[in-house]
Amino acid sequence: MSVTIKDVAKKAGVSPSTVSRVLSNNTRISRETSQKVRDVMEELGYHPNIMAKSLVSRTTESICVILPKPAEELFLNLFFMELIRGIVTQANRSGYDVLISSGGSEQEEVEAVSRLLKGKRVDGAILLYSRRDDQVVEFLKKNQFPFVLIGRSEKYPDILSVDNDNVQAAYDATKHLISLGHRRIGFVSGPPNHIVSRDRLKGYTNALEESGLEMRRDWIVEGEFLQESGYRAMSFFMNLPERPTALVVMDDFVSLGVLRGLHELGYKVPEDLCIVSFNNLSISELASPPVSSMDIGIYNLGYTASQALIQSIQHDGEKNLQERYIIPHRLVIRESSVYTPPKQN
Amino acid sequence: MSVTIKDVAKKAGVSPSTVSRVLSNNTRISRETSQKVRDVMEELGYHPNIMAKSLVSRTTESICVILPKPAEELFLNLFFMELIRGIVTQANRSGYDVLISSGGSEQEEVEAVSRLLKGKRVDGAILLYSRRDDQVVEFLKKNQFPFVLIGRSEKYPDILSVDNDNVQAAYDATKHLISLGHRRIGFVSGPPNHIVSRDRLKGYTNALEESGLEMRRDWIVEGEFLQESGYRAMSFFMNLPERPTALVVMDDFVSLGVLRGLHELGYKVPEDLCIVSFNNLSISELASPPVSSMDIGIYNLGYTASQALIQSIQHDGEKNLQERYIIPHRLVIRESSVYTPPKQN
DNA sequence: CCTCCCTGTGGAACCGTTTGCGTTCCTGGA
DNA sequence: TCCAGGAACGCAAACGGTTCCACAGGGAGG
Numbered sequence: 001m002s003v004t005i006k007d008v009a010k011k012a013g014v015s016p017s018t019v020s021r022v023l024s025n026n027t028r029i030s031r032e033t034s035q036k037v038r039d040v041m042e043e044l045g046y047h048p049n050i051m052a053k054s055l056v057s058r059t060t061e062s063i064c065v066i067l068p069k070p071a072e073e074l075f076l077n078l079f080f081m082e083l084i085r086g087i088v089t090q091a092n093r094s095g096y097d098v099l100i101s102s103g104g105s106e107q108e109e110v111e112a113v114s115r116l117l118k119g120k121r122v123d124g125a126i127l128l129y130s131r132r133d134d135q136v137v138e139f140l141k142k143n144q145f146p147f148v149l150i151g152r153s154e155k156y157p158d159i160l161s162v163d164n165d166n167v168q169a170a171y172d173a174t175k176h177l178i179s180l181g182h183r184r185i186g187f188v189s190g191p192p193n194h195i196v197s198r199d200r201l202k203g204y205t206n207a208l209e210e211s212g213l214e215m216r217r218d219w220i221v222e223g224e225f226l227q228e229s230g231y232r233a234m235s236f237f238m239n240l241p242e243r244p245t246a247l248v249v250m251d252d253f254v255s256l257g258v259l260r261g262l263h264e265l266g267y268k269v270p271e272d273l274c275i276v277s278f279n280n281l282s283i284s285e286l287a288s289p290p291v292s293s294m295d296i297g298i299y300n301l302g303y304t305a306s307q308a309l310i311q312s313i314q315h316d317g318e319k320n321l322q323e324r325y326i327i328p329h330r331l332v333i334r335e336s337s338v339y340t341p342p343k344q345n
Numbered sequence: 346m347s348v349t350i351k352d353v354a355k356k357a358g359v360s361p362s363t364v365s366r367v368l369s370n371n372t373r374i375s376r377e378t379s380q381k382v383r384d385v386m387e388e389l390g391y392h393p394n395i396m397a398k399s400l401v402s403r404t405t406e407s408i409c410v411i412l413p414k415p416a417e418e419l420f421l422n423l424f425f426m427e428l429i430r431g432i433v434t435q436a437n438r439s440g441y442d443v444l445i446s447s448g449g450s451e452q453e454e455v456e457a458v459s460r461l462l463k464g465k466r467v468d469g470a471i472l473l474y475s476r477r478d479d480q481v482v483e484f485l486k487k488n489q490f491p492f493v494l495i496g497r498s499e500k501y502p503d504i505l506s507v508d509n510d511n512v513q514a515a516y517d518a519t520k521h522l523i524s525l526g527h528r529r530i531g532f533v534s535g536p537p538n539h540i541v542s543r544d545r546l547k548g549y550t551n552a553l554e555e556s557g558l559e560m561r562r563d564w565i566v567e568g569e570f571l572q573e574s575g576y577r578a579m580s581f582f583m584n585l586p587e588r589p590t591a592l593v594v595m596d597d598f599v600s601l602g603v604l605r606g607l608h609e610l611g612y613k614v615p616e617d618l619c620i621v622s623f624n625n626l627s628i629s630e631l632a633s634p635p636v637s638s639m640d641i642g643i644y645n646l647g648y649t650a651s652q653a654l655i656q657s658i659q660h661d662g663e664k665n666l667q668e669r670y671i672i673p674h675r676l677v678i679r680e681s682s683v684y685t686p687p688k689q690n
Numbered sequence: 691c692c693t694c695c696c697t698g699t700g701g702a703a704c705c706g707t708t709t710g711c712g713t714t715c716c717t718g719g720a
Numbered sequence: 721t722c723c724a725g726g727a728a729c730g731c732a733a734a735c736g737g738t739t740c741c742a743c744a745g746g747g748a749g750g
Binding site: 002044045047048049050051052054055060061067077078080081084085088089092097098099100101112114116118119121162202227253256257259260263282286287288329 | 347380390392393396397399400405406412423425429430433434437443445446447459461463464465572598601604605608627628633634
Binding site: 014015016017018021027028029030033052055056057058198315 | 696697698699700701702704705707718
């Protein structure tokens with residue numbers, strides 16, 4: 001069928017082991033033999049069988065990324081594409097392949113990852129982010145499989161992970177609004193079981209507190225990472241007797257929902273409501289008005305995660321590896337937050 | 346190290362072959378033996394080594410998707426995420442894994458696909474779309490590897506492929522504008538070496554022709570699938586002595602660029618310019634105003650492609666397989682195209 | 691001149707499965 | 721009673737590589 005190492009060996013007049021050595025750039029092979037073998041490989045169109053190779057070497061040179069449970073919804077997000085792009089680029093650069101897997105339920109996720117890791121199809125896994133209590137993390141940790149978390153684990157702070165300083169980022173975003181003169185600032189959060197939601201909420205409250213501003217429960221709403229959530233949050237806020245003059249919003253898509261709702265109701269941004277968002281996806285620049293957004297380096301998160309994982313796979317023994325990477329953030333200011341509200345207190 | 350079929354065999358007091366047969370649900374294994382073996386597998390936490398399995402079975406139960414050349418740019422697009430989502434969902438449902446690969450240059454793409462297919466790491470490939478003359482297609486066809494094209498090949502019309510009827514779709518989009526009373530309609534195309542660009546251009550001109558409308562060269566501009574292209578196209582059109590009153594645009598992101606430019610210059614949509622776009626990404630709904638867009642069933646394209654590929658892998662011999670799948674399109678009308686221009690001819 | 695070591699290569703075992711071919715035991719029909 | 725045939729399972733050879741070990745030959749050092 002397809003050409004094997006033995007075919008090459010025969011044609012080159014050497015033994016299979018010699019061909020193998022040529023393949024792995026083994027020293028102790030003479031220049032001439034090496035060249036002859038290479039010529040034959042070229043001539044026969046030989047490609048090493050990856051399965052056979054990894055069977056004996058016990059390594060597959062590939063990693064998998066596990067998409068979060070409700071991939072069907074969240075997958076829509078530009079966020080994941082950016083992340084995957086970073087992961088794939090770095091992995092390919094390191095000679096690794098990337099396998100994408102999406103589980104329906106959390107149970108299915110565990111089964112998938114168990115099949116892939118225990119079945120030795122991949123060497124390690126990237127988890128896109130973690131709920132508060134994650135069975136996949138539990139499984140991977142118990143079995144000592146190499147993996148990296150994009151996000152962080154509360155339960156196991158020593159897990160290899162790549163994350164932003166979300167507390168600081170939300171603090172910075174809120175501070176930006178405060179420095180513009182806003183005193184009544186609302187917060188549109190994500191799902192409460194996501195750690196990132198809580199971290200950012202913390203940064204938000206920290207900033208308010210530090211500035212001696214009122215932290216009101218009814219100025220904090222939770223939702224999904226979807227535009228509908230933004231829409232709902234907006235209508236909630238605008239129906240309040242006392243409304244915030246600015247909003248910190250967890251995601252650009254959510255912000256778009258807010259923007260759209262405001263537009264429908266005839267409100268103006270930033271005059272009626274200022275907005276600072278997160279993620280700095282391309283849509284935040286394209287919205288009208290363009291919305292200020294915290295760039296958290298999504299591509300970089302993916303890139304770094306892949307790098308960290310592969311490093312940890314390759315240098316398994318050495319335990320002097322860094323275990324927490326923090327990707328820097330940077331606020332990109334656009335029209336949606338350039339307005340100073342009139343004094344009224 | 347990890348538990349193998351032999352460990353299970355020993356513990357269950359049977360031979361490895363028996364365990365293997367239990368694994369493959371072979372008949373001719375007694376109920377009791379089968380149950381005993383299963384119990385032991387459970388107890389030991391056995392998972393079959395996929396590499397070993399596929400080494401002998403000569404099948405990997407996984408496919409790869411090759412991202413288009415300038416993945417670094419285009420990958421950004423929501424389009425690809427939708428597509429991949431469809432592919433991954435269907436593949437996982439069929440028990441297949443999906444491997445993502447992105448090549449820098451076309452040459453690198455060929456190398457990647459050659460390594461994956463010849464190295465027997467995957468059973469087949471999905472190509473995201475095709476340029477007019479594609480070396481990857483050439484390679485796959487020559488080596489008789491199973492693959493499916495999302496899009497179509499002009500050179501080899503008999504290739505297994507999943508596509509829209511882009512001529513018809515563009516015809517429908519243009520007709521929609523004509524039926525609103527527009528007589529001067531421009532076209533913002535994609536890269537000219539993409540077949541999809543030409544197909545849609547054809548549909549556009551067909552519609553004009555059929556309605557006895559003037560087809561003007563200077564009302565057709567080419568660009569990339571990026572917002573910048575839309576911006577440039579817009580400023581080109583608006584500087585024309587005689588401007589179109591409506592535009593057919595190849596992609597939603599491009600439309601956003603157009604929209605943004607118009608907004609900056611103080612033009613109103615749809616009053617000053619109507620827009621009908623393609624792809625119906627979530628952003629088209631979220632834009633202001635929401636833009637009419639041709640839904641081409643992107644998720645469905647991916648889903649169907651995966652299905653077709655896996656089918657063709659599994660039923661290799663039988664040649665009675667369908668070779669061209671057409672995914673239906675559907676125009677979603679929104680605010681950007683609800684305006685009838687005043688008569689002036 | 692004789693070891694010793696080093697270079698370059700071949701032989702063979704092994705990685706974890708699958709599978710064709712046997713073998714054993716049992717049942718039933720002649 | 722004898723034997724055919726089927727059910728249940730074991731043996732061993734692949735699958736395509738890697739790698740340890742052995743070994744031949746040649747140069748250097750004693």
